[in-house]
Amino acid sequence: MSGLGGGLDGAWARRWAEAIAEGVADRKAELTALDRAIGDGDHGENLDRGFQAVLGKLESLEEGATPGAVLKLVATTLISTVGGASGPLYGTAFLKASVAAGERESLDAAALVEVLTAARDGIVARGKAELGDKTMVDAWTPAVDAAAAAGDDVEAVLDAAASAAEAGAAATEPLIAHKGRASYLGERAQGHRDPGSESTALMLRAAAAVA
Amino acid sequence: MSGLGGGLDGAWARRWAEAIAEGVADRKAELTALDRAIGDGDHGENLDRGFQAVLGKLESLEEGATPGAVLKLVATTLISTVGGASGPLYGTAFLKASVAAGERESLDAAALVEVLTAARDGIVARGKAELGDKTMVDAWTPAVDAAAAAGDDVEAVLDAAASAAEAGAAATEPLIAHKGRASYLGERAQGHRDPGSESTALMLRAAAAVA
Amino acid sequence: MTVGLLVVSHSRLLAEGVVELAAQMAPGVALVAAGGTDDGGIGTSFDLVVAGLAEADGGDGVVVLCDLGSAVMTAETAIEVADAPERIRIADAPIAEGAVAAAVAAAHGATLDEVVAAAGTARGGA
Amino acid sequence: MTVGLLVVSHSRLLAEGVVELAAQMAPGVALVAAGGTDDGGIGTSFDLVVAGLAEADGGDGVVVLCDLGSAVMTAETAIEVADAPERIRIADAPIAEGAVAAAVAAAHGATLDEVVAAAGTARGGA
Ligand SMILES: Nc1ncnc2c1ncn2[C@@H]1O[C@H](COP(=O)(O)OP(=O)(O)O)[C@@H](O)[C@H]1O
Ligand SMILES: Nc1ncnc2c1ncn2[C@@H]1O[C@H](COP(=O)(O)OP(=O)(O)O)[C@@H](O)[C@H]1O
Ligand SMILES: [Mg+2]
Ligand SMILES: [Mg+2]
Ligand SMILES: [Mg+2]
Ligand SMILES: [Mg+2]
Numbered sequence: 147m148s149g150l151g152g153g154l155d156g157a158w159a160r161r162w163a164e165a166i167a168e169g170v171a172d173r174k175a176e177l178t179a180l181d182r183a184i185g186d187g188d189h190g191e192n193l194d195r196g197f198q199a200v201l202g203k204l205e206s207l208e209e210g211a212t213p214g215a216v217l218k219l220v221a222t223t224l225i226s227t228v229g230g231a232s233g234p235l236y237g238t239a240f241l242k243a244s245v246a247a248g249e250r251e252s253l254d255a256a257a258l259v260e261v262l263t264a265a266r267d268g269i270v271a272r273g274k275a276e277l278g279d280k281t282m283v284d285a286w287t288p289a290v291d292a293a294a295a296a297g298d299d300v301e302a303v304l305d306a307a308a309s310a311a312e313a314g315a316a317a318t319e320p321l322i323a324h325k326g327r328a329s330y331l332g333e334r335a336q337g338h339r340d341p342g343s344e345s346t347a348l349m350l351r352a353a354a355a356v357a
Numbered sequence: 358m359s360g361l362g363g364g365l366d367g368a369w370a371r372r373w374a375e376a377i378a379e380g381v382a383d384r385k386a387e388l389t390a391l392d393r394a395i396g397d398g399d400h401g402e403n404l405d406r407g408f409q410a411v412l413g414k415l416e417s418l419e420e421g422a423t424p425g426a427v428l429k430l431v432a433t434t435l436i437s438t439v440g441g442a443s444g445p446l447y448g449t450a451f452l453k454a455s456v457a458a459g460e461r462e463s464l465d466a467a468a469l470v471e472v473l474t475a476a477r478d479g480i481v482a483r484g485k486a487e488l489g490d491k492t493m494v495d496a497w498t499p500a501v502d503a504a505a506a507a508g509d510d511v512e513a514v515l516d517a518a519a520s521a522a523e524a525g526a527a528a529t530e531p532l533i534a535h536k537g538r539a540s541y542l543g544e545r546a547q548g549h550r551d552p553g554s555e556s557t558a559l560m561l562r563a564a565a566a567v568a
Numbered sequence: 569m570t571v572g573l574l575v576v577s578h579s580r581l582l583a584e585g586v587v588e589l590a591a592q593m594a595p596g597v598a599l600v601a602a603g604g605t606d607d608g609g610i611g612t613s614f615d616l617v618v619a620g621l622a623e624a625d626g627g628d629g630v631v632v633l634c635d636l637g638s639a640v641m642t643a644e645t646a647i648e649v650a651d652a653p654e655r656i657r658i659a660d661a662p663i664a665e666g667a668v669a670a671a672v673a674a675a676h677g678a679t680l681d682e683v684v685a686a687a688g689t690a691r692g693g694a
Numbered sequence: 695m696t697v698g699l700l701v702v703s704h705s706r707l708l709a710e711g712v713v714e715l716a717a718q719m720a721p722g723v724a725l726v727a728a729g730g731t732d733d734g735g736i737g738t739s740f741d742l743v744v745a746g747l748a749e750a751d752g753g754d755g756v757v758v759l760c761d762l763g764s765a766v767m768t769a770e771t772a773i774e775v776a777d778a779p780e781r782i783r784i785a786d787a788p789i790a791e792g793a794v795a796a797a798v799a800a801a802h803g804a805t806l807d808e809v810v811a812a813a814g815t816a817r818g819g820a
Contacts, residue, residue, distance in 0.1 A: 186592040188737070225771055229737030231764035234771040237740075272767055326763060327593060330672040330686075397718040399611070436645055440611030442638035445645040483641055537637060538719060541798040541812075579715045582790060585708025585729070589761065592704075592736055603711070610718055635715065635790050662788030662817065664708060664761050691788065691817065 153252030154300050158357060159216035160204060165352035167197035173348060180341035184328040188230055189341040196228040196236075214247035217261075231326055232342055235269050235282065242268030255298045259290070262307060266290045273325060280323035280335065282342035285311040289350055304354035311350045315343035364463030365511050369568060370427035371415060376563035378408035384559060391552035395539040399441055400552040407439040407447075425458035428472075442537055443553055446480050446493065453479030466509045470501070473518060477501045484536060491534035491546060493553035496525040500561055515565035522561045526554035571674040571683045572598035572624030575667055576617055576643050577635040580604030586633070586667045594671035600624040612639050617646040621656060629655035629680035631670050631687060635663045655680060659687035666690045697800040697809045698724035698750030701793055702743055702769050703761040706730030712759070712793045720797035726750040738765050743772040747782060755781035755806035757796050757813060761789045781806060785813035792816045 170177070170193045178190035200223045207219055217240050225237030246264035250257060266286040275281040292310035296303045318340040323329045328340065381388070381404045389401035411434045418430055428451050436448030457475035461468060477497040486492040503521035507514045529551040534540040539551065573590065577583040583603025591599050602620035605611040624630040632647075634640045640658060647653045657680060659666050666687035673686035699716065703709040709729025717725050728746035731737040750756040758773075760766045766784060773779045783806060785792050792813035799812035 186736075188592075192737070225740050229731040229735070229739065231767060233738075233740065234764070234767035238771060272770065273763075330593065330669055331676070334676050397610075399718075403611070436614050440605045440609070440613065442641060444612075444614065445638070445641035449645060483644065484637075541719065541795055542802070545802050577711065577715070577790075578718075579711035581707045582711025582715055585703065585705035585711050588705045588736060589703070589708055610714060636794070662791050664703075664789050668762070 152300075153250075153254045154213060154258060154357060155252040156211045156213050156216055159213040160207075160211070161356035162353050163197070163200050163204060163216060163220050165356045166349050167201050169348045169352050170194050170197050170345070177341050177345055177348075180339055180344055183338045184323065184331055184335045185341060186230075186327055189232060189345065192228045192230040192232055193236075193345055196224045196233065199223050199227040212247070212249060212251055213253055213261075214244045214249065217241075217244035217247055231273070232282075232345065235273055235342070238268040238272040239265035239286075242271075253300065255296075255300050255303050258300050258303050259293050262293050263290050275325040278321060279325045280318045280321040280328060280340045280343075281325050282340070282346045284318050284321070284340065285314040285343040285346035285350075288314040289346070301354065301357045304350070304357050308347065308351040308354045311343075311347040315339060315347040318343045363511075364461075364465045365424060365469060365568060366463040367422045367424050367427055370424040371418075371422070372567035373564050374408070374411050374415060374427060374431050376567045377560050378412050380559045380563050381405050381408050381556070388552050388556055388559075391550055391555055394549045395534065395542055395546045396552060397441075397538055400443060400556065403439045403441040403443055404447075404556055407435045407444065410434050410438040423458070423460060423462055424464055424472075425455045425460065428452075428455035428458055442484070443493075443556070446484055446553070449479040449483040450476035450497075453482075464511065466507075466511050466514050469511050469514050470504050473504050474501050486536040489532060490536045491529045491532040491539060491551045491554075492536050493551065493557045495529050495532070495551065496522040496554035496557035496561075499525040500557070512565065512568045515561070515568050519558065519562040519565045522554075522558040526550060526558040529554045569628050569677050569679065570597055570626060571628050571670075571678065571680050572600065572626055572630045573667060573670055573674065573683075574600050574602055574617070574620045574624045574630050574632045574643075575663065576612060576620070576632060576639045577601075577603040577663060578610050578612055578639060579635075580608055582635065582663070586664050589664060590667045590671035593668065594675035597671050597674045598624050598626055599667075599671060612642040614642055614646055617642055618649060621646060621650050625652065625655070629657070629683075631674075631680070631683045632656065632658045633661060633663045633667045633670065633687065634658065657681075657684045659684055661687035661690050695754050695803050695805065696723055696752060697754050697796075697804065697806050698726065698752055698756045699793060699796055699800065699809075700726050700728055700743070700746045700750045700756050700758045700769075701789065702738060702746070702758060702765045703727075703729040703789060704736050704738055704765060705761075706734055708761065708789070712790050715790060716793045716797035719794065720801035723797050723800045724750045724752055725793075725797060738768040740768055740772055743768055744775060747772060747776050751778065751781070755783070755809075757800075757806065757809045758782065758784045759787060759789045759793045759796065759813065760784065783807075783810045785810055787813035787816050 174190035181189035221240035289311040296306035385401035392400035432451035507517035580603040583601035669690035670687035706729040709727035795816035796813035
């Protein structure tokens with residue numbers, strides 16, 4: 147565990163990945179239903195395929211792997227297995243996060259904010275979406291902002307990030323999409339939550355839950 | 358036969374179709390080679406497939422069929438069997454020609470000019486090419502103009518049309534294409550003769566040869 | 569109100585692939601492929617296009633997507649013999665990207681003119 | 695000098711059809727299809743794209759054609775792990791029409807920049 151001012155270690159990163167896998171498996175149908183309304187109806191399946199593969203790969207990762215090593219394994223696995231936009235997007239996010247984590251054995255609050263910021267920047271670099279385009283960026287950016295303002299405690303940082311992502315996901319509902327498949331729908335996308343923003347909220351809540 | 362001021366009858370139209378079939382079969386490789394240089398290398402095969410099918414259909418056409426009936430059979434057969442741009446183009450040409458020929462038992466020079474003009478207009482309506490776009494229109498338009506100026510003798514009309522089409526086909530060589538596949542080549546199409554203009558010249562020479 | 573789509577390509581695979589791609593986002597829309605020659609070779613088939621137009625038309629019209637100019641000419645020729653040519657439109661759009669945009673519009677109940685317009689907004693690319 | 699082409703689509707059929715269409719006018723050009731997921735489903739496969747980039751590159755570079763935004767993102771991710779990313783370009787062009795135009799340019803010995811530009815001029819439609 148971390149807590150008490152302690153950092154987040156490789157075991158936390160591993161628990162994080164496992165918790166995402168579990169959350170995605172539980173909420174696969176819900177994520178897919180969101181994507182069916184304004185996309186191609188595969189977001190839950192895509193992420194479930196990716197995170198089940200991550201679980202398999204984690205088994206062969208060495209015991210004391212750093213947070214960066216775990217994040218890198220998640221990244222390369224998602225890139226190779228997801229098969230939809232969220233593959234390169236989350237893949238790049240975890241890759242940039244792993245680079246930001248570097249060789250560190252554990253992440254303090256400042257490092258954690260760096261890691262989350264790098265993940266968000268990776269998504270923006272890959273997908274070129276702006277805030278308000280009704281994508282996962284609308285969950286990530288408020289999450290990163292809240293994390294940066296949350297102080298020195300890693301649990302508080304993660305909790306702030308998760309709450310902000312959840313609010314950001316909900317706030318995508320009235321929007322018109324300007325990136326991704328939902329952009330084909332014009333005004334018809336209004337009233338529907340962006341599936342990627344919802345899976346982002348799930349991931350960040352999982353990070354907080356296992357910290 | 359016609360000649361001596363006589364008109365062109367249904368038997369002439371039948372001989373015309375047969376002569377095209379023979380000419381295309383003989384020069385299939387040449388037409389395809391022209392198309393290989395600035396297209397997809399199938400113009401000879403396309404027309405050969407079409408006119409061999411025409412030969413088969415002609416067998417079941419009633420003996421005393423009018424020129425219009427023969428031209429219509431050629432049209433519908435080419436439309437169904439050619440499989441390339443020249444299918445709808447020549448198909449439409451023969452269809453409009455058959456409409457212009459109407460119920461006439463034989464075509465005098467004036468009717469013949471009408472028929473040729475209708476064929477050309479059909480190609481232009483279908484393909485929207487202008488003179489100088491390096492297409493079969495560059496053979497048809499001078500042919501129609503020469504036919505209209507050739508006087509009252511149907512053989513003279515056809516001979517003038519054929520000669521003008523041959524000159525028109527040769528004159529496509531320096532051109533840049535603005536329609537059809539050759540338009541992808543830009544300046545690289547220069548120095549090559551348009552395959553469709555060459556097959557048009559073949560067709561009109563065949564018409565004269567059997568009159 | 570559901571407009572149908574006909575995808576006319578020189579390649580059977582391409583036409584079927586476009587239908588498969590567009591179908592993902594357009595459940596319930598009639599998406600028909602007319603690709604290749606009668607015997608599956610490269611080229612367009614007038615007869616396949618005529619049959620495809622009839623198959624795609626559920627009464628609210630058909631939007632046709634084409635790959636090259638000769639596919640457009642084959643489609644135009646086929647429309648002239650169709651039962652209801654007034655409710656068939658050839659889209660001025662790239663075949664794959666236009667089909668996806670048109671299919672999404674059709675799936676949401678857009679009119680014939682709206683589906684044609686949706687196809688026309690697609691341009692594809694990075 | 696022959697630039698290669700990689701066609702990245704969510705549909706295996708679509709990618710193969712585009713290759714088949716473009717090949718007609720581009721003998722001798724390396725045209726590679728990377729369509730569908732690893733198991734042939736609808737989606738893009740990073741591994742197929744990485745392998746396709748290597749296969750299409752004969753030393754003079756590769757131009758990549760994509761169907762949807764997520765194909766572009768998969769291609770960009772793959773380019774980051776490619777041996778020679780500096781000679782790979784993603785065309786801003788419709789997948790089918792852009793591939794034909796690019797293939798013709800490549801067949802005539804155009805440079806990498808010229809092939810990208812040729813793809814970009816294609817827009818498709820009636
Ligand atoms: N360009 C982009 N930038 C950021 N996020 C994007 C972009 N395109 C798509 N997304 C995100 O990806 C999600 C869809 O993921 P998924 O369904 O797995 O992929 P696909 O759309 O390829 O089927 C969307 O809900 C959106 O959040
Ligand atoms: N839009 C057009 N208008 C007039 N003629 C055209 C047009 N497009 C193509 N052609 C003619 O068609 C010929 C090619 O015919 P063909 O090889 O049978 O068809 P494809 O190009 O489909 O393989 C060209 O040489 C040209 O003369
Ligand atoms: Mg999806
Ligand atoms: Mg998908
Ligand atoms: Mg040809
Ligand atoms: Mg052809």
